[in-house]
Amino acid sequence: QFIQALQDALGVQLMMTEEHQVATTIINTTENVAAEPPPSRTTIVQRRGAIGSFRHDAARGFAMAQALDGNRLRDGILSYYNITTHQDHHHAPLSLAGCAPMRATGDAYPESHKRLPVIGFLNRQGTRRTTNHEELVKVIQERFGARGNNNQSFQTNNIRRNDNNTDDFVFYYQDSFDGMSFLEQITFMAKVDLIIGPHGAQLTTIPFLPNCGAVLEFLPKGYIYQHYFGSLATATGHGHMTLYTGQNQTKDGTYFMKTLPRRNKVRRKSIWVDPVVLVNAMEHMIDNWQKCCRRQQS
Template sequence: MPRNNSNLHSMPLKRKLSIVSVAFVIITMYWLSRPQNPNKRVSLSQNEDKESICQQSNRKPQIEEFHFPRASPVPNFVQGPGLEHWHDENVTDATCRFLRHSKDAKHLPHIMQQIYRCFSWWLRNPEKQHYFLWPPVKDTSPFVTGFLQTLQQVFRVEFVDTREGHSIVYPLVNYSFDAADYTGGYQVRSPGDFAYLQQTIRERHPEWPAMAGCQGPHGHLSKLPQPRITILNREVSSGRHLYNAVALKEILASQLHARVQVVDSFDGASFEQQVQTMQQTDVLISPHGAQLVSIPFLPQCAHVYEIFPQHYFVPRFYGSLTGAAGLFYHAVDTGVQNLWHDTLEQRQKARAQHVCLPIESIYETLVPALNETIHHWQHCCYHHKKPRLPSAI
């Protein structure tokens, strides 16, 4: 009996110790995850770039969230006689033709507009042999080269240069930004197509690190996940270079519950390197440019912040790709007046301009927007459902 009484007397103490231990763990987690120094502000003199464009602190960028279609009926993104034979059991092939003579067919973003649509078409025909009518295209980027190799090696797409004996469809791409039906942007059948693409590629690379974001256990509100923010820049020679990317990183790291990194550019990066960078990103901040064609490789629940130069504002282009991937899109307009020029020459000149987010505007505009994004991302992580994948091919 005394031994039992001793145990009874010791139980309250054990409970107290357990409560103290749990509280200590929670406080420690919060302390480690807090912003480094929320009261420290980076001044204009600390900006690593002295370009005049970065000193236009009177320009406050406007941030707007856009919602684009997540899915599209098949006839909306491909056309041609092959559609007539979609359910014909006697037709054993599903062939998509690359339009070599279409506008900007040598330009990476427009090349991928066609290829993504063809990929989605092949996924709609899992029992048929997949062919790609692909004429030789010179000077393709590492991303296109790697994606084409993936189509051949992973998805068993055969490349042919003849149209004889094939049931052909070709991408329905309208390059006019005035089109109201989004055919000028990116379209696939559903976000599940991109999820299947990402999952299949990862299965071929078990050595790759785990994806960012929502890939771990969900629903435990005692855990406060930190998103990974990637500032993906462009080379100065490419135009639309973000001048104060390092200052932006310092501010975001000090103000947000997030891990922040800067990637100088994707110039020369292989397809695999670009995919892995995206898979390690929950919130992508990047100027308008071809590097954004890899958006479909971002993890589920990811957000995209696309920064536009002054007088050039086309959120529907990569915004449509973000929507097709089932992700969330925000346009950052750095010039609040005269958003669009009338002539092609004026638009091309505006499109080539570099961009800068004024320091004070980062604190006043971007940081509050990203705080909301982080809360949205955390909520999505706890409640998201896996996208419905297409049938295996």
């Protein structure tokens, strides 16, 4: 469906090749959490009350000549299918997402750009499902003030984030992309600024996030594979972070990633995410998103 959309929307003919490129990821440890704006990526190692981070270079599992090409691809497909103007099945206008000044209150767009991004939680069915998603949704509600019903769409009004600004916070939970069409999937991605959720094929829709968008990817214990979707995010100019849900990334990676049978076993595991670590990581994502939008508005 994606290839067909590319051909229909952009008027190109795509050909498959058998060329593969091998890239090596260099890991540098840092003392503090620093989820850098694109194209850098950060891995968060889960520990209650603290976050340890590992910053990676941009391994090129996916590549484009420049991130602007990813923007053209996204905008061309969304425009072709009229996704940029209509409302989704929750009756939420897609224009809520992105850095556009239409969300500003008052006559001028706030220079500090302190409003909250639209956040989506994209879960999975089957392997690598985040099993404590209900707990995480509740904690996100409590931390950021979201209220909602049916575990699907949460919208709030007048959430105070600091002494100088009050703004709306919109949060969506999607249990999986199973049974959803390609257009429904990219519509979901187009209406959120930041996406959180487990590692999996559903993240191939990262290119359809708005400008300054980013993803926080949950990795099951023993499965150390940050560069796959990280390189896709980098190629399309989006931010990428991984939250490793084990305790010792170096030790676990040395053992579980050493052989294919072990790797296949751990990649099927369900995922439990520490709520404290998650909301702290989300704060860093939000801060980076706001900084990115300020740069775009300057």
